[in-house]
Amino acid sequence: MSESAKIEKKWQKQWEKDRIFEVDPDPNRKKFFLTVPYPYPNGALHMGHGRTYTVGDLIARYKRMQGFNVLYPMASHITGTPIFGMVDRVKRGDEDAIEQYRRDLRVYLDSEEEVNAQVKKFTDPWATVLFFTETISADFKALGYSIDWRRKFTTGDDIYNRFITWQYQKLMDSGYIQKGAHPLLYCPNCGNPVGEDDIKEGNTAKVKEFTSLKYPFEDGFLVAATLRPETTFGITNLWINPTAKYVKADVNGELWIVSSTAAEKLKLQAKEVKILDTFPGSKIVGKSCQTIHDGRNIPILPADFVDVDNATGVVYSVPGHAPFDYIALRDLWEDPTELQAYGISADDVRGIDVVIMIEIEGGSEFLTKDVVEKLGVSSQKDKEKLEEATQEVYKAEFYEGVMMDNCGPFSGRQVSGVKDDIIKWLKSENRGDVFYEPDERPVVCKCGTDVQVAVLAGQWFLDYESPGWKDKAWDALKMMGIIPENFRIMFESTFDWLAQRPCARRRGIGTPLPFDPEWIIEALSDSTIYMAFYTIAHKINQNKLKPEQLTLSFFDYVFLGKGKAEKVAQETEVSSDILNSMRDEFLYWYPNDQRHTAPSHISNHLSFAIFHHAAIFPKKHWIQCISLNEHMNMEGGKMSKSKGNTLPLGEMPKKYGADVFRTYAVSAAEPGSIMDWRERDVPAVRNRIRQFSEIMKKYSTKTPKIYRKKDKPTGITRWILSRVNSIVQECTDYMDNFRIRDYAITVMSEMIRTVNHYVNRTEVSKEERDGTMAYVCDRWVRLIAPMTPHVSEEFWSKMNQDGYVSLADWPKADKKLIDPSAEMAHTVVESTVRDIREIVKLLKDKKASAVHIYVAPEWMFQAMNSIRTKEISLIVGDIMKHLMSNPDFRTHGKQVKGIVDRIAKENGLWDHSMNAKEEMAVLKDSATYISSEIGMDVTIHDAAKPDYDPQNKARFALPGRVSLLLE
RNA sequence: GCGGGAGUAGCCAAGACCGGUCAAAGGCGGAGGACUUAAGAUCCUCUCUCGUAGGAGUCCAGGGGUUCAAGUCCCCUCUCCCGCACCA
Known part of the structure; x- marks a missing residue:
């Protein structure tokens, strides 16, 4: 076992032994429930x-x-x-x-x-x-x-089942649970609804809803199904596949003619179906039926393209708006010979007038014909092109089309908004119904059977559209923090479409519905408010409460404060002390302050959790914040x-x-x-932790000392004290704003760079460095502990600190140590080094052995500062005017112009020291460092009166931008 | 179809809400150097193009626009990813 593995195990054992993550209510402390x-x-x-x-x-x-x-x-x-x-x-x-x-x-x-x-x-x-x-x-x-494991349970535990029983009784009492029929994918062979896991082929299939239209025919109806019921106003005839098998059946007391396979499907879709007669389509071809909107007689014509395995196998024809119908009709016009067998004359067919009932402003008069011709559709066998044409026509007519004046009460309406009203109207006239199909084929169950859509009566569902429920959930969402905030819109769209959702299945592990125990509450419906259960789960176990003691009034009391403890105690034989301690514990921890998970749960679990909290708990106990990664x-x-x-x-x-x-x-x-x-990125992470460890090993056990101004530390010590405290502040801000990646990069990479730079600076005495670094280590180990708790704990113990770093105080930035001028000085030195390097590079093989640094004259610093404090706009003329108005600057007119031009070019001011004296001191202070970095002798000059300036470089110096001479 | 999101240098990935401090953080990969008997590890420097003085040019999917100023704002186009329900 590696050293780090041993350390990890050691601290995990220690934490467990000392139970430091097992928490109980403490009224004196603020709580956070995650x-x-x-x-x-x-x-x-x-x-x-x-x-x-x-x-x-x-x-x-x-x-x-x-x-x-x-x-x-x-x-x-x-x-x-x-x-x-x-x-x-x-x-x-x-x-x-x-x-x-x-x-x-x-x-x-x-x-x-x-x-x-x-x-x-x-x-x-x-x-x-x-x-x-x-x-x-x-x-x-x-x-x-850092989990409190005492509170663990499974959703199959008896005590959990009692909790869910209570939840569902509450939902039922509120009227949020209803019983009804709902279409779902179903395997007729297995006799069960199929979920994604049960499907062998086509597992993305969804239920698609067709409208079936009942066209009066003889003593019953020919039932056609469509996705565009609004086109019934353009009907000219019906299509039947002459060679396929059709049935006449008693469907819920009416006589329907549909394909034989459709009749089987209807049986699954909660219809009473009795088949009375079976016959080939040819038997009814040539007869006529009536239209729905104006009762005209229209012919029933033969068509090969009719697929009896799709929908009802009866198709109504709208040649004005459906390319399939138009082409099929055109085929018959061109070659009517086939029709004679059905006693239909060529004249009858040619006499069919195409009905146009949707118009697009400024569009073609007969869009379907145009599109078919544009795409060059040859015949009704040309399925691919016909599909394409259908898409094109549908899209155009749906979004831009208007119902024409031959559409009865719907005349003049936008096609895109009329469908639901047409369906309502058809149903009110007893001419409309629904027919379901999967939206793709094939869909095959793992058992090998074709999956169908079934409408199971007696299905229980949560009705998220119940009056009032959604409003409450919206309230909850509005007051809730969502981080990152851009995921909020996904919640909002989920809330919009959330409607009825079946909440129970016939099989599986779980809690039976209390009012219909044949049904088991399904997984996403029994995991919505269980955060509350954590607050008492351990107490149920510790007190050895039996499931049957966990009655409705038990939970009512503990979670909702309903009833009297004594009375509930009497009923449940749970002492009122225990009841009250549970009630107190729930009240202490709830609400759930933050729930963290992945965005894929937004459209189901997280939204359900919000809804169910809103349904069951008072506002103060709703989830406070959801965070996502x-x-x-x-x-x-x-x-x-x-x-x-x-x-x-x-x-x-x-x-x-x-x-x-x-x-x-x-x-x-x-x-x-x-x-x-990425495997190959892992070593980099490991190295950084090792670098942290190396530094800690070296300095963490020294005696910390904070070098304040009065101690006259070196500039670089002032710099690191400032940096470290700035970093403490940054990390706190990052964590508070859930910018955890920025936190991680700052506390690792940025800290390592900062510390390395400091310990490499030779001008700091050993004593000063050790004391400072020990202080830095103390800040650092705390900052990094949430991310790398084990290695942090190890150093914490070596530092002879009390207790655990896991329980230690998060550092606070010492504002007095944050010293902008020290950080500024550092920036000036670093940019000077960078500039020298760049020149060295350009000198190529010419070697330089000495560098002269010229610091800008004091008046320039004053000029810069005066612009800064004036906060004037960065327009050349204005700055110029501002500076030239001051006689101190006007004497340097030419150079003022140079500064102003530079400001214009840089689009603003840049960093520099407060004054020339300070900048000079900073550079002198760092001269040995600069010298060691670039391997040259370093001399610092005042550009105002340089004692050595053979190439007249001094005049180029600007505040924060020293001028250089390399020799 | 409905809804959401993304396109940044060799690769990964910040920046976009709040335009200027952005040739654009950080990492990987690459180059050079220090250390070392050597390897490895570690540290430092460099890594768009041009440049014998710290500068200049071009760049953030493509095209157009707003602005003194655009990776960032607006419009259009292209490409890619994710969710859409009874499934955990």
Whole structure:
């Protein structure tokens, strides 16, 4: 085991032994309650998960050092089918799945025998949950997360089920839960709704809603389905595939003619279907039916393009607006011979008038015809071009079209807004219905059966559109902090479209619906307010409360303060002391001050959490803030177990070290953007931690001394004291604003550079350097501790500090030590060195051995300062006028012009010392340093009266921009 | 389709809200130097082009515009990524 691994283990054990992250309410301290969503233990977590939890821990540790009583808890989410799915695969002997688990297991188990023995246990769901729950918490501990583990639970625990039971009873009481029919993808063979995991092919398929139109025919209806019901005003005929199988069926008491496959689908879509007769399409071709809007008789014509497996297999024809229909009709006009078999004369067909019922202002009169001709569609078999034409016509007519005056009550309306009203009208006339299809084909279940859309009656759903609910949720969102703020708009659009959502399934782990126990509350619906459960979970366990004691009035009292403790105690046999301590603990920790996770949860989990909090808790207990960080990629590609381009999270501390992983996870990208894990960048992170360690090793145990002005320290000591305190301030600001990457870069790279520069300056005495550096180390170890807690803890203990750095005070910037003139001086010296180097480079092989530095005359400093304090606009004339009005400057007229030109060119003023004397002192102070940097003798001159200036360089000197002569 | 986002030097990635201090932080990669018997590690310097004096030129997907001034603001175009529900 490496040295750093030993250190990490050592401190993790110490923390656990001293229970420093186990927190209880302390009325004397401000609290901070941070949550990150609990993981799903259906396998080992991978490194990508580590980013979010690490950021969470960084925040927890920062807040803790700031003096907050911080609660950062964790649990396990096991609701739903994934665990079952996994158990099934192992039982079935699915080699791919088993191999994947073996890979996970090898991280935790030493021998192949143990691995295989454990895989066998995965046939038991609870053994599986238990195993991965343990490994995940071991992973989290190995990464140094400051979690209060006493409060852990799983969502399959009895006590959790009681909590969710209470939640759903509350939602029911508020009228937010309803029962109804809802379309979903369904496998007729398995008899179950299918989720993404159950689909073999086409797993992005969604439910698409068609409007079915019932055209009166004989004693019933020919039922056509469409996505554009508004076009029924342009109907000229119906299309039937003459060779396909159709049925006449009793559908909910009406006689419908649809294709045979459509009849089967209708059965799944909550219709009572009795098939009365089966016949080929040819049987009805040639007959006529009536239109809906004006009751005209229109013919039923044959068409090959009609696909009876799509929708109802009956198509109504709108040649004016649908390229398919237009072409099919045109084909018949050109060759009507086929029609004779159905007793339709050529004249009948040629007599069909195309109806135009949508117009586009300034557009073509017969857009469909134009588009078809433009694309050169040859016949109805030319499917690709017809699709293209359909898209083009639809797009144009939908966005720009207006219903013409042959559209009854809808005349004059925009096409884009009329669809819903047309559907309403059709339904009110009993001529409209809905028909569902998947929006893509094929969609195949893992069992090999075609997936259909089913409308299951008795489905329970959360109605996010229930009166009042959304308003409350909006209120909650408005008062909530969202960081980064640009994610707020994603919440807003989610809130807009959130409507009814089924909340229970027939299978899986979870809590039965209290009012219909056949149904299990599904995973995203039982994880919305559980942050509240953390506040009491450990007390339920410590006091050995039984699930049946956790009644509705128990939770009502603890979470809502309803009822009297004595009465609830009587009912539940939980003593009122215990009840009150739970109530107090809940009141202490709640609300959840910050919830941190990935943006992919915005459209579901996070929005649900906001809604459910708004539904159940009073305003003061709503979530205060949501922070987000994006996912992690691996070497430029998306991480996924199946791709094999991922490492188990448990591997990270072993392979790289916890502090290294944490630093990478915080610093490699902004929270809002995707992070790329690049193996070859890891050594750089490790090196920086090592550099930090080296410096700490050397100086942290010295006796700190702060050299204040009265101690007359060297300029560079004043500089580092100023820099370090500025950095303390910057880091605090960064952390407060969730700019964690800037924090990481500043506290690592910037600090290392600063400190290295300081310790390399030879003009500082050993005593002064040691004392200063010991002070710097004390600031630094605290600043860096939230990110690299283990190595920080190690040095903290070596510094003979009390307790843990994890619990130490976050440093405050010592404003008295922040010294702009010291930092300015440093800038002047550094830019001087840079200038000399540049000249040296240009001199090429000509060697210089001495440099003369000329500091600008005092009046120039005064001139610069007078412009600065005047805050006049940077227009040449104005500055000129301002300076020339002062006789002290006017005597240097020509050089004043030079300064002003330079200001104009630079678009402003630049940094320099306060006056010539100071700039001179600074450079003299740093002369040995400059000399050692460039390997030349250094002489400093006053440009006003240079004692040596053979090339007349002195006149070019400006404040902060010394003039140089190299010899 | 609806909604969100991105395009910055060899690569990764800040800067954009709030225009000037931006040839553009930081890292990787590359070059040179210090240290070292050597390798490695570490530290320092350089890394758009031109330039024998600290300067100049060109640049932030492409095109146009606003402005004294644009990576940053506005418009258009191109390319890429993500979410859209019953799935955790």
